[in-house]
Amino acid sequence: MNVRGNARLTDRLAAEYVLGTLRGRARARFARLAREDAAVGQAVRRWEERLLPMSAAVLEVAPPRRLWRALAARLRFEPAGRLWDSLGFWRNLGLVASGCAAALVVLLALRPSLFAPADKGAQTRQQQSYVATLADKNGRIVLLAYAERNSDELWLKKSGVQPVDASTQALELWGLPAQEGAPPRSLGLIPVGEKGTIKLAAAADQTLKDIPALAVSLEPAGGSKTGKPTGPVLYSGPCFKFW
């Protein structure tokens, strides 16, 4: 088969190449030709423009998180990596806020009802809780989080959290483990509205037990697909055990 100079044959083979029915050695030969011969390459691109939009009909399937980890290891980088994995980075952000945070925690200790639903039990039980105060980069506290020790509900109250376009973006809350180098764990997406709750994977006593700090990153709608923060960290701050 002499393809070069034969526009009709080139077009036919390009169509079958892009569709996928050109197989075996013929496919490999044609692929090489498409790289070497500009006219053949162009015929292939034209057919790609015609047919590949059909891929829009294929359902998305989120790949398992290990795929990203394997890829990052293979490329020998930690994309968005070192920054996120370095607890120092998070802690520094948290420290800025710690002055205000301390004052706030005292306030919360005195007024846990600020968060807790009105009908939740006695003060002794309320005091057995986790409280986190998250600040922006200027140290201004913009988000409070509160969870009773045995509850899987994390209560949130915003005050000056930057609004996001919910159709494309989300704010994701992360727990930062104490061990150096351990990756942050997603706690869930911050709900829209001034107050709201996040349903934790388990009771706060398990989920937040070894979490010295929380952080919020800006993610695409639905949250990070890689299992790690991928967008900028907007807020962070210490998480206190309150008993």
Added chain:
Amino acid sequence: MNETENERLRALLQACARRDATAFARLYEATSAKLFGIAVRILRREDWAEEVLQDCYVNIWNHASGYSAGLSAPTTWMTSIVRNRCLDWLRRPNPEVVLADAEDGSNPIDAVASGDPDPLEELARASDARAVSDCLRRLEAKQRQAIMLAFFDGLSHSELAAHLHQPLGTVKTWVRRGLMQLKECLQT
């Protein structure tokens, strides 16, 4: 895929060419579910699709500098990398095994061909696929079925012949005529 999204992906690819790992992470985040979906559909095995997709993203990272924004849209470029890698993968010895590999013993192609969910319906919903979707609808049913099985499920001519219970020459003709009619329809 709207133009704004394509522009964003184009910028991310250009940043990848400058070895910006954060841009690569974002590119992965924005495209991996679609590309994985494509690979799973063609290969019908998630473990293979994972392996293929890993290779593809390595390719994308390594060849980002060779991506020419003037020649094709970023999604087209990445989709073609994944589809070509999947089809190469199926060239490995004994690809027929894949077809009989459904765990419940059913033929996975039947489920696909029966349209669950209907790819034509899905296509009609995707705005950038409107033209090709309209033209597909105008094909004869047998041509359309052959083309869609080849495109979405990676069936070769002989697999199409076996699946559609037709002589090889017949399905080859369906595919060829179907493609030429698609081309004509898309030109108008």
